[in-house]
Amino acid sequence: MGSFNIHPDFQNEFSYATSPLDPEEFRRQGHMVIGYLADYYQNIEKYPVRSQVEPNYLRSHLPDSAPCNPEPIENILRDLQKHIIPGLTHWQSPSHFALFPCATSTAGFLGEVLSTGFNVVGFDWISSPAATELENIVMDWFGKLLKLPGSFLFSGGGGGVLQGTTYEAMLSTLAAARDQMLRKIGRNNIGKLVVYLSDQTHFSFQKAAQIAGINPSNFRVISTTKDDEFSLCPNSVRSAIIADVEGGLVPLYLCATVGTTLSTAVDPLGPICNIAEEYDMWVHVDAAYAGSACICPEFRHFLDGALSTKPEILRNQATDSKQVVDYKDWQISLSRRFRALKLWLVLRSYGVVNLQKFIRGHVNMAKHFEQLAAMNKRFEIVVPRKFSLVCFRISPSAMNQNCKILSTEEDVNLINQKLVESLNASGHVYMTHGVIGGIYFIKFAIRGPLTDYRHVDMAWTLIEDHAEALLKAS
Amino acid sequence: MGSFNIHPDFQNEFSYATSPLDPEEFRRQGHMVIGYLADYYQNIEKYPVRSQVEPNYLRSHLPDSAPCNPEPIENILRDLQKHIIPGLTHWQSPSHFALFPCATSTAGFLGEVLSTGFNVVGFDWISSPAATELENIVMDWFGKLLKLPGSFLFSGGGGGVLQGTTYEAMLSTLAAARDQMLRKIGRNNIGKLVVYLSDQTHFSFQKAAQIAGINPSNFRVISTTKDDEFSLCPNSVRSAIIADVEGGLVPLYLCATVGTTLSTAVDPLGPICNIAEEYDMWVHVDAAYAGSACICPEFRHFLDGALSTKPEILRNQATDSKQVVDYKDWQISLSRRFRALKLWLVLRSYGVVNLQKFIRGHVNMAKHFEQLAAMNKRFEIVVPRKFSLVCFRISPSAMNQNCKILSTEEDVNLINQKLVESLNASGHVYMTHGVIGGIYFIKFAIRGPLTDYRHVDMAWTLIEDHAEALLKAS
Structure with a gap:
C-alpha cells in the first residue's frame, strides 16, 4: 500500500515549503518581529502617548476586502508602522500615567510567546x-x-x-x-x-x-x-x-x-x-x-x-x-x-525581591509626585494616596487668586477638565480623570515598566506649565 | 526644581539596566525564545503526541515556593525542556488527530506576538x-x-x-x-x-x-x-x-x-x-x-x-x-x-487563495483516509464525512470473523475503546472518541499545520496493525 510514500497529490496541494508553520520561515519572521518590537520600545518616547488620530482614520488606508494573494511580512510590517502605530495609544510609554497597570515585562512577554507557540x-x-x-x-x-x-x-x-x-x-x-x-x-x-x-x-x-x-x-x-x-x-x-x-x-x-x-x-x-x-x-x-x-x-x-x-x-x-x-x-x-507559563516566567525571571522592588519603585515615584504637588499651592491632593495613584487637581484657592469673582465648584471642575484635556492633546503624557463626591480630579498613576523619576518630573513640569496658562487665561 | 535631573533614590531602586522592559535585554531573550520554538517545531515528531506522564508528576521537580532571587532565562528554558515538555500533549504535532483545529501558523503567531508586545x-x-x-x-x-x-x-x-x-x-x-x-x-x-x-x-x-x-x-x-x-x-x-x-x-x-x-x-x-x-x-x-x-x-x-x-x-x-x-x-x-492584528496578519500573509488551499488540503487528506478505511473490510465509516473529520470503527463483521460466538454491540464498542487507548499509549498518534446512537467510534480529525499525507498514511498503518493485534487476541 506504500504507506510511507508521499501521496502524489501532495506536491500540488500543500508542501512543507508553503506550510503555515515551516520552522525556518517561522524562525526568519519571528526574529524580524522581535527586532521590530525591541526597536519600538527603544523609540517609544518619540510617539504621542495618546493617539491623536480622528475617528475612522484607518478605513481609507486599507483595502475593502481581504487580499486574494499572500503578501510578504516586510510589507505588512511597513503598513503596521505607517498606519497602525499612529492609531495606538502607547500603553508601555513611560509617560502613560492613565488608568491602571498593564505593564509589559520581558519575562511576561516571553511567557505569552511560549504559550502561543505551544498553543495547547x-x-x-x-x-x-x-x-x-x-x-x-x-x-x-x-x-x-x-x-x-x-x-x-x-x-x-x-x-x-x-x-x-x-x-x-x-x-x-x-x-x-x-x-x-x-x-x-x-x-x-x-x-x-x-x-x-x-x-x-x-x-x-x-x-x-x-x-x-x-x-x-x-x-x-x-x-x-x-x-x-x-x-x-x-x-x-x-x-x-x-x-x-x-x-x-x-x-x-x-x-x-x-x-x-x-x-x-x-x-x-x-x-x-x-x-x-x-x-x-x-x-x-x-x-x-x-x-x-x-x-x-x-x-x-x-x-x-x-x-x-x-x-x-x-x-x-x-x-x-x-x-x-x-x-x-x-x-x-x-x-x-497555558496561562501558568507567564506567571512562572515572571516569578522566576525577576524573583520576589525584584517584584517587590518594582512595586515599591512605583509607590515611591508616586510619593515623589505627591511631594511636588504639595509644594505648589495651586494644587491639592483630593484623596489620600495609598499605592501608586495620586488624585490631584488645581485647587479652588488658586482659582480665586486669579479671578475677580469667587469661583464656583463648577468653575474649578471645568478648569481641571480643561487641564487634563490640554495635557493629553500635547501628546507628551496621558492621564485620565475621575469625579468623586462632586469633585472632578486628575488621576496620575505610575504604572509603566519604563517609567522613572525623569518622566515623573517632566510630567509635573508640564502640568505646572499648562495649569499656569489656563489660570492666566481664566 | 531640577525637574530633569535623575532623582537620587533612583540608582538604588530600579534602573534602566534592570528595567523589566530593557529593550536590549528584550531583544536578546526574544531571539533566544524564537530559536527555541523554531527548534521545537523542527523536532516535534520526536515527542510522544499525547503526554505520557502520570498525574502529579511535576510537583516533585519544582520548588515549593517562588524564588526570592532572579534566575537567568537560560536556566528557565532548560527546566522548560526537561520538566514541562514531557507534560505537554503536542497540539501542533502532525500526528495529533484528536479534537478540533487549533493550528498554529507563523502569521497567527506573529499577530499574537505583536499584540502581546504593544499590550494595549x-x-x-x-x-x-x-x-x-x-x-x-x-x-x-x-x-x-x-x-x-x-x-x-x-x-x-x-x-x-x-x-x-x-x-x-x-x-x-x-x-x-x-x-x-x-x-x-x-x-x-x-x-x-x-x-x-x-x-x-x-x-x-x-x-x-x-x-x-x-x-x-x-x-x-x-x-x-x-x-x-x-x-x-x-x-x-x-x-x-x-x-x-x-x-x-x-x-x-x-x-x-x-x-x-x-x-x-x-x-x-x-x-x-x-x-x-x-x-x-x-x-x-x-x-x-x-x-x-x-x-x-x-x-x-x-x-x-x-x-x-x-x-x-x-x-x-x-x-x-x-x-x-x-x-x-x-x-x-x-x-x-488587540485581537484584530492576528486575523489581519493571517489574511494578508496567506491570502484567501492559500487559506482555501489549506482547508481543502485538510478535507482531501480526510477523503484519502476515508478511502483507506473503505478498502479494509475490518473497518466501517460511522457517519458520512462532511469536512475533515472521519468517524470510523472496527466493524461488527470483523469481530464476528474472529470470534466463535456472535459479538454483541457492547463487544464491538469495547474493542474500539481498546483500539483508541492502545493507539494513544503508543505515543505515535493522538485521537479521541465519541459515542453516537449507542455506537462507540474513533474520531480522526485532520487539523495540524504540519500534517501531510505521509502522517495520514503512517497513522492508518498503525491503526491497521493495532486493530489486527486486538482482533487476534479477542
Missing part, C-alpha cells in the same frame, strides 16, 4: 498535564506570597485558578453562589437574590450580576463618603442587609474592593466579612489593582480579614476531581491558554 | 483607536469572505466582533435575548424562558444558559437520529416549541450548529430559522468548527438561510455609538487584547 488548549488535565500542574504549583507560590491561609492552597486542600479577567472571576463565583442558594430556596426565587456593592465598585460587577440574571432592582449600591475615604462603611452594609431580610429578600453576595479604580480606596475586609458570615453570604474581594502590592509586607495588612468566608467551595472542587484538576470546571469558558 | 487594552476606541478600527475592517473582510448579507457588515450598518471563545459568543447573545424579552414580559418571568438545542450541541451552550439564569428544566434538548445524520429535525423543533407555548412558557433562543463537535453534522439552517422567525426567537449559529470552511465556495451553502433572523441587534449597537464602536459593550468582559 489546557481545558482538562490530559489535554496537556503540564498546563494544569504548573498552574497548581504557581498558584500555590502566589498564595504563599500573599500569605493566604493554608486552606486556600492546593497543598492545604484548596486551590487557585488564573482567570482571564476580573469580570470572569466575578461571574463564575456569582453563578456558583446563586446556584447554591437556589438549590436551597428553589429556582423560582431567583428574583429575591440581592447583591451588595459600593458606589466605588468597578462597573464590571454590575455587568456580571446582570448577566447572571440578578434583578437590577436588587443591586444594593451603598454610598461611600469622603470621611470614610470612599471605602465601604460596615454599618451601612449591615443596615442594607437588615432592610432586605425584613423585606423578604435573600442577601447573596457582597463585592468588596482592595484598591478601587477611582481612588484606590480599601474596603475594611475584616468587619465586612464578619457581617457577611452572620448572614451566610459570599464575599468576593476585587484586588485587581492593589492585590499585587500585597506581596510587599508593608501592604499585606489590607487583605486582613478576607479570604476566610467560603474556602470550602474550592476545597470541594479539588476533592471531587480526585487526582487532578480539570480547569474547565473552574472557569466559565471551555478553552484556555 | 482596546476596550474603548480612545484606548487605542487602531485596535477598534482594524477589527471593524477585518470583520468586514471576513464577513465578505463568508458572503454574509450586507446588513451584517459595518459598511452595511451592521458589524462584527471577535469574541474570545464560543462560550462568550453564546453567553453575550443569550443575555441580550433574555433581557430584551424580560423587558416585554417582566423580570419575574425569567423562569418561563425556554432555550432549544439538539443532543449534538456543544455542552458550552448549556453552561452558558445556566450562567444566564435560564432554568435548566427549560433546556429543550431535541433528539437527533442517524437517519437525519444527527442534525436537528425542523419538525421536532416545531413540536417542542408548540408544546412549550401551550404550556404557558416563552420560547427564547435556539442554538443551531454548522459542524457539530461529535460528527460535524450540519443543522438545516433555513427551515429552522423560518420556524424561529414565526415565534420571534433568536437563533445563534455555532460554526466554531466548520465556519472557516465556508470561505470555500463549495462549503458556503451550509450557511444558507442563517444570519438573517435578528440583524437589527448589531445595527442598533453600531448606531447608538454614533462615530465609533466601544468593543467593551459588544462582549462580556471589559478587557480585551
Whole structure:
C-alpha cells in the first residue's frame, strides 16, 4: 500500500515549503518581529502617548476586502508602522500615567510567546498535564506570597485558578453562589437574590450580576463618603442587609474592593466579612489593582480579614476531581491558554525581591509626585494616596487668586477638565480623570515598566506649565 | 526644581539596566525564545503526541515556593525542556488527530506576538483607536469572505466582533435575548424562558444558559437520529416549541450548529430559522468548527438561510455609538487584547487563495483516509464525512470473523475503546472518541499545520496493525 510514500497529490496541494508553520520561515519572521518590537520600545518616547488620530482614520488606508494573494511580512510590517502605530495609544510609554497597570515585562512577554507557540488548549488535565500542574504549583507560590491561609492552597486542600479577567472571576463565583442558594430556596426565587456593592465598585460587577440574571432592582449600591475615604462603611452594609431580610429578600453576595479604580480606596475586609458570615453570604474581594502590592509586607495588612468566608467551595472542587484538576470546571469558558507559563516566567525571571522592588519603585515615584504637588499651592491632593495613584487637581484657592469673582465648584471642575484635556492633546503624557463626591480630579498613576523619576518630573513640569496658562487665561 | 535631573533614590531602586522592559535585554531573550520554538517545531515528531506522564508528576521537580532571587532565562528554558515538555500533549504535532483545529501558523503567531508586545487594552476606541478600527475592517473582510448579507457588515450598518471563545459568543447573545424579552414580559418571568438545542450541541451552550439564569428544566434538548445524520429535525423543533407555548412558557433562543463537535453534522439552517422567525426567537449559529470552511465556495451553502433572523441587534449597537464602536459593550468582559492584528496578519500573509488551499488540503487528506478505511473490510465509516473529520470503527463483521460466538454491540464498542487507548499509549498518534446512537467510534480529525499525507498514511498503518493485534487476541 506504500504507506510511507508521499501521496502524489501532495506536491500540488500543500508542501512543507508553503506550510503555515515551516520552522525556518517561522524562525526568519519571528526574529524580524522581535527586532521590530525591541526597536519600538527603544523609540517609544518619540510617539504621542495618546493617539491623536480622528475617528475612522484607518478605513481609507486599507483595502475593502481581504487580499486574494499572500503578501510578504516586510510589507505588512511597513503598513503596521505607517498606519497602525499612529492609531495606538502607547500603553508601555513611560509617560502613560492613565488608568491602571498593564505593564509589559520581558519575562511576561516571553511567557505569552511560549504559550502561543505551544498553543495547547489546557481545558482538562490530559489535554496537556503540564498546563494544569504548573498552574497548581504557581498558584500555590502566589498564595504563599500573599500569605493566604493554608486552606486556600492546593497543598492545604484548596486551590487557585488564573482567570482571564476580573469580570470572569466575578461571574463564575456569582453563578456558583446563586446556584447554591437556589438549590436551597428553589429556582423560582431567583428574583429575591440581592447583591451588595459600593458606589466605588468597578462597573464590571454590575455587568456580571446582570448577566447572571440578578434583578437590577436588587443591586444594593451603598454610598461611600469622603470621611470614610470612599471605602465601604460596615454599618451601612449591615443596615442594607437588615432592610432586605425584613423585606423578604435573600442577601447573596457582597463585592468588596482592595484598591478601587477611582481612588484606590480599601474596603475594611475584616468587619465586612464578619457581617457577611452572620448572614451566610459570599464575599468576593476585587484586588485587581492593589492585590499585587500585597506581596510587599508593608501592604499585606489590607487583605486582613478576607479570604476566610467560603474556602470550602474550592476545597470541594479539588476533592471531587480526585487526582487532578480539570480547569474547565473552574472557569466559565471551555478553552484556555497555558496561562501558568507567564506567571512562572515572571516569578522566576525577576524573583520576589525584584517584584517587590518594582512595586515599591512605583509607590515611591508616586510619593515623589505627591511631594511636588504639595509644594505648589495651586494644587491639592483630593484623596489620600495609598499605592501608586495620586488624585490631584488645581485647587479652588488658586482659582480665586486669579479671578475677580469667587469661583464656583463648577468653575474649578471645568478648569481641571480643561487641564487634563490640554495635557493629553500635547501628546507628551496621558492621564485620565475621575469625579468623586462632586469633585472632578486628575488621576496620575505610575504604572509603566519604563517609567522613572525623569518622566515623573517632566510630567509635573508640564502640568505646572499648562495649569499656569489656563489660570492666566481664566 | 531640577525637574530633569535623575532623582537620587533612583540608582538604588530600579534602573534602566534592570528595567523589566530593557529593550536590549528584550531583544536578546526574544531571539533566544524564537530559536527555541523554531527548534521545537523542527523536532516535534520526536515527542510522544499525547503526554505520557502520570498525574502529579511535576510537583516533585519544582520548588515549593517562588524564588526570592532572579534566575537567568537560560536556566528557565532548560527546566522548560526537561520538566514541562514531557507534560505537554503536542497540539501542533502532525500526528495529533484528536479534537478540533487549533493550528498554529507563523502569521497567527506573529499577530499574537505583536499584540502581546504593544499590550494595549482596546476596550474603548480612545484606548487605542487602531485596535477598534482594524477589527471593524477585518470583520468586514471576513464577513465578505463568508458572503454574509450586507446588513451584517459595518459598511452595511451592521458589524462584527471577535469574541474570545464560543462560550462568550453564546453567553453575550443569550443575555441580550433574555433581557430584551424580560423587558416585554417582566423580570419575574425569567423562569418561563425556554432555550432549544439538539443532543449534538456543544455542552458550552448549556453552561452558558445556566450562567444566564435560564432554568435548566427549560433546556429543550431535541433528539437527533442517524437517519437525519444527527442534525436537528425542523419538525421536532416545531413540536417542542408548540408544546412549550401551550404550556404557558416563552420560547427564547435556539442554538443551531454548522459542524457539530461529535460528527460535524450540519443543522438545516433555513427551515429552522423560518420556524424561529414565526415565534420571534433568536437563533445563534455555532460554526466554531466548520465556519472557516465556508470561505470555500463549495462549503458556503451550509450557511444558507442563517444570519438573517435578528440583524437589527448589531445595527442598533453600531448606531447608538454614533462615530465609533466601544468593543467593551459588544462582549462580556471589559478587557480585551488587540485581537484584530492576528486575523489581519493571517489574511494578508496567506491570502484567501492559500487559506482555501489549506482547508481543502485538510478535507482531501480526510477523503484519502476515508478511502483507506473503505478498502479494509475490518473497518466501517460511522457517519458520512462532511469536512475533515472521519468517524470510523472496527466493524461488527470483523469481530464476528474472529470470534466463535456472535459479538454483541457492547463487544464491538469495547474493542474500539481498546483500539483508541492502545493507539494513544503508543505515543505515535493522538485521537479521541465519541459515542453516537449507542455506537462507540474513533474520531480522526485532520487539523495540524504540519500534517501531510505521509502522517495520514503512517497513522492508518498503525491503526491497521493495532486493530489486527486486538482482533487476534479477542
